[in-house]
Amino acid sequence: MAGIWVYAESADGTAAPVVLELLTKARHLGETTAIALGPGASKAAAALGKYGAKTVYVHEDPAFRDVLASPAVDLLAGLIENEHPDLVLFGMTYDGRDVGSRLSARLGAALIANATDVARDGDGFKVVNPVFGGSVLVTTVPKSTAPALVLMRPKAITAEPEPSAGEPQVKKLSDPVDTSKPAARVLRREKEKAQGPKLEDASIIISGGRGLGAPENFKMLDELAGELGAAVGASRAVVDAGWKPYAFQIGQTGKTVKPSVYIAVGISGAMQHTVGMKGAKTIIAINKDPDAPIFKLADLGVIGDVHKVVPQLIQEVRSRKGK
Amino acid sequence: MNVVVCVKQIPDPNTPGKLDPQTKRLVREGVDLVLDPGDEHAVEAGLQLVEKDAGDVVVVSMGPPKALEAIRRALAMGANRGVLVTDAGLENSDALSTARALAAAIKEQKFDLVICGTESTDGSSGAVPAQLAELLGLPLLSFAKKLEVNDGKAVIDRQTDDGFDVVEAPLPAVVTVTGGINEARYPALRGIMQAKNKEVKQLGISELGLDGQAGKSALTQEVVEVVPAEARKAGEVIEDKGEGAKRIADFLQQIKVI
Numbered sequence: 001m002a003g004i005w006v007y008a009e010s011a012d013g014t015a016a017p018v019v020l021e022l023l024t025k026a027r028h029l030g031e032t033t034a035i036a037l038g039p040g041a042s043k044a045a046a047a048l049g050k051y052g053a054k055t056v057y058v059h060e061d062p063a064f065r066d067v068l069a070s071p072a073v074d075l076l077a078g079l080i081e082n083e084h085p086d087l088v089l090f091g092m093t094y095d096g097r098d099v100g101s102r103l104s105a106r107l108g109a110a111l112i113a114n115a116t117d118v119a120r121d122g123d124g125f126k127v128v129n130p131v132f133g134g135s136v137l138v139t140t141v142p143k144s145t146a147p148a149l150v151l152m153r154p155k156a157i158t159a160e161p162e163p164s165a166g167e168p169q170v171k172k173l174s175d176p177v178d179t180s181k182p183a184a185r186v187l188r189r190e191k192e193k194a195q196g197p198k199l200e201d202a203s204i205i206i207s208g209g210r211g212l213g214a215p216e217n218f219k220m221l222d223e224l225a226g227e228l229g230a231a232v233g234a235s236r237a238v239v240d241a242g243w244k245p246y247a248f249q250i251g252q253t254g255k256t257v258k259p260s261v262y263i264a265v266g267i268s269g270a271m272q273h274t275v276g277m278k279g280a281k282t283i284i285a286i287n288k289d290p291d292a293p294i295f296k297l298a299d300l301g302v303i304g305d306v307h308k309v310v311p312q313l314i315q316e317v318r319s320r321k322g323k
Numbered sequence: 324m325n326v327v328v329c330v331k332q333i334p335d336p337n338t339p340g341k342l343d344p345q346t347k348r349l350v351r352e353g354v355d356l357v358l359d360p361g362d363e364h365a366v367e368a369g370l371q372l373v374e375k376d377a378g379d380v381v382v383v384s385m386g387p388p389k390a391l392e393a394i395r396r397a398l399a400m401g402a403n404r405g406v407l408v409t410d411a412g413l414e415n416s417d418a419l420s421t422a423r424a425l426a427a428a429i430k431e432q433k434f435d436l437v438i439c440g441t442e443s444t445d446g447s448s449g450a451v452p453a454q455l456a457e458l459l460g461l462p463l464l465s466f467a468k469k470l471e472v473n474d475g476k477a478v479i480d481r482q483t484d485d486g487f488d489v490v491e492a493p494l495p496a497v498v499t500v501t502g503g504i505n506e507a508r509y510p511a512l513r514g515i516m517q518a519k520n521k522e523v524k525q526l527g528i529s530e531l532g533l534d535g536q537a538g539k540s541a542l543t544q545e546v547v548e549v550v551p552a553e554a555r556k557a558g559e560v561i562e563d564k565g566e567g568a569k570r571i572a573d574f575l576q577q578i579k580v581i
Contacts, residue, residue: 101453304563312568
């Protein structure tokens with residue numbers, strides 16, 4: 001039995017959070033193998049084992065870090081053709097999507113993107129993915145002879161360590177990496193600074209959209225966030241307009257978040273946004289348009305002018321915290 | 324500098340989409356169809372490159388005959404020619420079939436760069452550009468929020484979770500662009516008139532040598548169920564008459580956030 005494989009994206013030996021989610025799902029579907037590539041990959045093996053990987057393939061070549069997709073696709077294609085896993089899971093991340101998609105074309109394999117759940121279905125699998133902003137769930141059955149490749153949305157599964165996990169068997173690979181082909185190479189990496197808690201980890205998120213009117217009005221969201229210990233997010237519209245860096249974007253493209261409280265300020269609630277935040281436990285919306293779709297999701301909606309309501313809310317929060 | 328831009332016609336994203344529970348397919352009847360707004364940025368990026376240098380922008384799409392309208396829109400923006408891959412046998416194509424059809428049509432063009440949106444606004448799988456790059460045997464520069472072409476190389480700022488990476492590839496290459504890369508131009512009346520006379524070639528599966536490789540006969544997956552997701556219970560919506568902020572603060576206190 002070749003089991004379930006997980007493409008274990010990791011940076012400097014730390015597995016990406018989505019990888020632990022994938023392993024949690026994978027180990028319930030079958031014997032789990034993780035593939036970790038790039039410098040430091042071996043260091044990630046212990047954590048991958050804790051979340052359910054029985055076997056971890058590692059290859060430490062720097063090409064996996066410095067060249068987009070192709071080296072990983074070459075390696076995975078070879079491994080898959082030799083070992084025939086039943087299913088390969090990827091995170092729906094920048095790199096996961098590139099690698100999984102290229103690999104599907106190489107192998108003629110079914111590729112199902114945006115998945116939120118996978119289950120066994122007889123000899124095969126069935127995969128659920130939400131469409132139209134999460135209002136409709138589609139179930140798809142892969143039919144290819146090659147193993148199905150599934151791209152899972154981050155935060156669709158809650159990562160849980162396996163209680164009885166043992167040490168994984170680590171298999172070091174050292175096949176030479178072909179770097180002669182034309183390829184996309186990373187020249188340098190730039191980090192854009194964000195303050196406060198990370199969006200993915202924040203329990204409270206205050207998110208701003210076009211309804212704020214101008215980029216400088218994000219200041220009042222920063223202020224409110226400071227009072228509540230919240231992180232600040234943004235809709236695609238304002239990121240595309242250049243008001244906020246992409247790191248703030250929540251939605252289909254951008255981050256998926258599941259905070260306990262999500263406060264949407266001047267966000268209409270387009271499907272592309274709601275798919276990334278409708279998992280929030282509580283949603284509060286402020287918008288001047290009574291027909292804004294966000295009100296259909298909100299536990300509390302206030303139809304009003306964000307430029308009045310938000311400053312008043314900051315005062316209210318301050319005075320109540322003072323008591 | 325010759326550029327191919329891939330585009331898709333989709334239901335107007337401003338009106339909610341519907342799936343037919345019987346056929347399990349997108350309802351296209353009675354829905355306004357538009358050029359995917361994400362693709363407008365790809366067309367714009369192509370036009371800007373060609374304006375700096377000589378060359379053509381060729382728009383390639385796969386879809387029903389009606390998808391010609393989306394190609395016309397791109398031509399009205401300024402693209403030079405169009406290719407529409409259309410064939411009854413391509414109905415219900417999955418991403419890989421779509422990529423094979425587009426790749427076959429693109430191979431017939433002279434190009435230095437293929438530009439796509441990062442993903443379609445309706446399907447959102449984002450798989451086609453990478454599949455296309457693989458089928459064409461080319462590097463993929465994905466998620467570009469900035470694109471420059473110099474000395475036979477393309478360099479992009481590639482979005483990441485906490486900033487961006489500067490990534491370089493030799494031409495020819497495939498690039499996907501985000502909405503943030505540019506402000507797409509609006510077609511002028513003159514452009515719309517000129518677009519009517521621009522060449523759009525229509526190709527079927529057999530002409531592209533794709534019999535058995537694309538469409539119904541080559542499906543790698545099947546949709547077996549389409550159901551409405553459990554809706555969130557709608558809460559209370561109030562109109563702010565001066566006490567909106569107080570109500571929110573009450574609510575935050577009630578759920579013990581403050």
